[in-house]
Amino acid sequence: MDPRKTPLTCYHCGNTGILTYVAQFNVDDIVIDKNEYGQVIYEDCLGFLKWYLYKCPVCENPVLAKQYEGNCDPPNCINDIKVIYPALVITSKGVPPKIFQAYEAAVKTRGIDNAICLLSLRRTLEMVCKDKNAQGDNLEKKIDDLIEKKVLPEMMRDACWIVRQCGNEAAHADDVEFSKREVDEAIEYVSSIITYLYSTPVKVADLRRRIEERQKKQKAEKQEQNNVDGEENNG
Numbered sequence: 001m002d003p004r005k006t007p008l009t010c011y012h013c014g015n016t017g018i019l020t021y022v023a024q025f026n027v028d029d030i031v032i033d034k035n036e037y038g039q040v041i042y043e044d045c046l047g048f049l050k051w052y053l054y055k056c057p058v059c060e061n062p063v064l065a066k067q068y069e070g071n072c073d074p075p076n077c078i079n080d081i082k083v084i085y086p087a088l089v090i091t092s093k094g095v096p097p098k099i100f101q102a103y104e105a106a107v108k109t110r111g112i113d114n115a116i117c118l119l120s121l122r123r124t125l126e127m128v129c130k131d132k133n134a135q136g137d138n139l140e141k142k143i144d145d146l147i148e149k150k151v152l153p154e155m156m157r158d159a160c161w162i163v164r165q166c167g168n169e170a171a172h173a174d175d176v177e178f179s180k181r182e183v184d185e186a187i188e189y190v191s192s193i194i195t196y197l198y199s200t201p202v203k204v205a206d207l208r209r210r211i212e213e214r215q216k217k218q219k220a221e222k223q224e225q226n227n228v229d230g231e232e233n234n235g
């Protein structure tokens with residue numbers, strides 16, 4: 001995947017396309033094992049983290065992206081280029097596509113129309129409630145229901161209240177001016193709700209599986225080494 005030819009989205013303005021490539025540098029992902037005397041007994045480069053800086057040709061703002069290229073597990077794996085700044089905050093992993101699209105659409109309007117962005121975030125929250133089968137005839141009751149059923153933690157109650165209020169104000173009052181800070185925070189709250197409900201469980205299960213596989217492999221290698229040592233001693 002050529003970083004100069006990969007379409008990316010600028011979350012300042014919502015433009016998706018080839019962004020103007022500015023610069024790149026790599027950070028090595030190195031593991032070092034030392035013995036009790038502090039001498040390096042093992043060193044391995046697991047991969048590289050590549051950072052790319054772009055300029056959005058539409059709004060002229062900076063976009064920072066990263067890409068992980070691993071040497072192992074599996075070898076030569078190259079991950080997709082991911083936009084880190086401006087943050088979309090959530091990943092699509094584990095998130096129902098409809099909810100991800102609604103959230104992404106909301107974030108794309110953040111630099112364009114704050115009221116529409118807040119309305120769209122409220123809509124995303126409504127879709128989450130529907131997906132989780134929340135009971136109640138309005139959004140407030142549905143969120144209470146999810147908290148009561150412990151689908152959502154109690155600490156999210158205020159975050160949901162803020163998103164709901166901002167969305168209501170955006171829908172009804174033309175004369176309310178929303179600050180960039182309010183919009184950014186509402187985005188952050190909705191993203192943490194989506195991450196908590198959908199992405200984190202999938203990511204945790206994924207990482208657990210990888211660690212277990214690695215441990216199994218190490219155990220098998222150790223067993224094999226023991227067998228070889230045993231044969232040498234016997235022979």
Ligand SMILES: [Zn+2]
Pocket residue numbers: 010011012013014015056057058059060061
């Ligand atoms: Zn842009």
